[in-house]
């Protein structure tokens with residue numbers, strides 16, 4: 789997929805749309821998600837034009853990749869969720885319901901986040917009842 793320079797995160801990077809900035813360095817920008825799912829819900833994005841994690845992993849420099857990982861840890865510690873625990877995730881492509889076509893990683897924490905995903909044999913995601921998941925580790 790070609791990169792769309794009018795996607796919402798590109799516009800945030802250009803300062804055309806306001807955001808609550810959390811972190812910035814040479815390669816990375818981070819801001820609060822507008823529809824936060826938890827007390828901490830930060831979106832961490834590269835400043836470069838990458839559609840997804842797939843695109844980023846293929847084309848980004850080692851410095852850009854390193855900067856993303858460093859920023860994730862820094863933000864988690866700065867937000868005070870490193871000790872209590874947090875989740876990072878990156879929706880990539882249609883099956884993962886990626887909404888914004890600029891690579892981003894969600895940092896979510898500040899509450900119990902529950903199990904990672906419903907089991908594949910549970911037909912309707914979101915209807916899982918507490919305690920119904922089997923621990924298969």
Ligand code: AMP
Pocket residue numbers: 796805807820821822823824831878879885886887888889
């Ligand atoms: P995803 O499904 O991983 O592509 O998620 C995109 C995320 O971007 C969603 O969690 C949205 O709430 C968030 N989002 C969309 N527009 C904005 C915005 N203007 N400022 C902050 N977050 C946004």
